[in-house]
Amino acid sequence: MNRSATIEDVARAAGVSRQTVSNVLNTPAIVRESTRDRVQDAIRRLGYAPHASARRLRTRRSSTIGVHLDPYAGGISGVVLDRFVHALTEHAGDRGLRVMLYAARTPEEEIRRMADLRDGGDIDAVVVTGTFSGDPRTAWLRENAVPFVSFGRPWGEDDFSRPDHLWVDVDGAAGTAQATWHAQQSAGARVAFLGWPAGSGTGDDRERGWLAGMPDDGPRVRLTAPESVARAREEVAAALAVHDIDAIVCASDSLAVGAHLAAVTGGRPDLTIIGFDNTPAAEALGLPSVEQLPEDVAAGVLELLMGDSAVITPRVVEAGAAHVLVEPRLIVR
Amino acid sequence: MNRSATIEDVARAAGVSRQTVSNVLNTPAIVRESTRDRVQDAIRRLGYAPHASARRLRTRRSSTIGVHLDPYAGGISGVVLDRFVHALTEHAGDRGLRVMLYAARTPEEEIRRMADLRDGGDIDAVVVTGTFSGDPRTAWLRENAVPFVSFGRPWGEDDFSRPDHLWVDVDGAAGTAQATWHAQQSAGARVAFLGWPAGSGTGDDRERGWLAGMPDDGPRVRLTAPESVARAREEVAAALAVHDIDAIVCASDSLAVGAHLAAVTGGRPDLTIIGFDNTPAAEALGLPSVEQLPEDVAAGVLELLMGDSAVITPRVVEAGAAHVLVEPRLIVR
DNA sequence: CGGGCGTATTTGAACGATCAAATTGTGGAA
């Protein structure tokens, strides 16, 4: 095959005009059945595939979504993003969309990249991850009317009331509540929580779930460590010497691994410890963990972006339908 | 901003013709300096960005490489692939290339996807991962003259002599040799190897490195388990009861985690165990591991694909320069 | 048998860029 066939070649082969071939591809319903068959046969014979760039130029639509790939932070939760991107790619393919990656080290550089890709007609929507309160990226996207969905809520005052920021997130509180319940039933009432220092939206949310799962009376042990196995281990080792604890629910698998190590060396190898993210590390150590279901998040993102439509348009969504909270699932081990 | 500016708008604003603007962008050397400045000023003022699809249609070049995302690619674990894709995206951006993802569940589906993307003018080249002997994907790519580079050698008879299959790989043998050396010096002469069942190219390669690092005389303990923490644990537990072992070099971090658990419960918590891939699991447990340096692999892939050229062309490479072996690095913990 | 209507198909133009060839301008040698 020297040069791939064009729509003109197909038209000639089928004895029809360009536009009829185009109609067979895009609006088959308006073409008479006998003609349609003849054209489809010619398409198959010639191995014709429409030239995507030509189509994009004419329609001014790229059918491509841009995804920012976070720099590898060295942390465990990279796996969640990895699975999310994978699932997004699969679902997007099913809906006739392509996924284009871009890299950036700072929010400012990310905005520049998004602008380039948008202006160049390369993408017509963006998926952003790791949004935070006052995020300049989402502000830019709104101002420039670029359709977008974020994985993660904005963590502002009015997350649920703003239909101009579509987002999908995992219900962290529901996850830790499940974990807390399970721990109470299988280990005992005294369930501690090991979280990050207060102030991160995600962390505070996960702590809320633990609080909600605990009975209103009774003691509550709350431990804090930064996202580090070693620091978590120290904190838990110290706490075990002071408090009576049946189980620990953790805000992340890293923290859980640290807690596990402290428990083993502290003579409590049977202590129930539940992590969050269900990373390979938790799986390897046999720790239960809350699974984020990134596949469901990806499906939600595309649903918000496109709805039932086959193309991406700047959508105006009713206030109630602008957000998706995915219920995570506890993996018991 | 209603509709983004075109090259015609810029030309009008700068008082020159379309083509001169195009030259400023693509071959600045042939434009007089004063004219160039005037045009560049107009570009800035209007916020002009060339429309990528129009350019692609005309040049018949997409400046985009396709990457298959497969979480379970043979021999390349999730984190390594993740970092590789990220580094590839960054380097590609620096060279003016874009990265497009595609998903597929089987080699056949992958070929179909590649064909669609290629025929549609969406991608000029492909990066494939996890190649194996007799891989239908590479055969298809060669037949259809699609430029490609693989992360991973083909594991055939003549990997190094075929300039029609460009590849970059990590020198697994060098990695396990380093690990074996280190283990001998820090733990003792009796270094065992825990690998996968024979037959996988990657696994056999890593075993070779261990053999090469061991003295010619003396006992050699070789253990085998599939890629599973639990199975590795069983094998090592059994072996520790029989053999005198100072250290274990493993073909993967999963195997290493299993070995670690066996060592701890078997009363040898201090046994030196070295993994491969430097995943978060190894980091969390404080196990040394061989780091693959996916960033170097990504750089090598682009170097093979493009050389010094600014565009991707079906390259004919001299026999010696068609392959890159990246030397991995032992992370001591 | 002419007119009107609805369906099926064709035609010309446009999307925004680059290529190839033509044109203009400039200085130097004959």
Place this chain on the structure above:
DNA sequence: TTCCACAATTTGATCGTTCAAATACGCCCG
């Protein structure tokens, strides 16, 4: 002064597709 070589710039054509409008074809009704 004339002519040529060379650099700088412009013009017309083209890439492959879809949009919008025009045309062809039946068919029914009065």
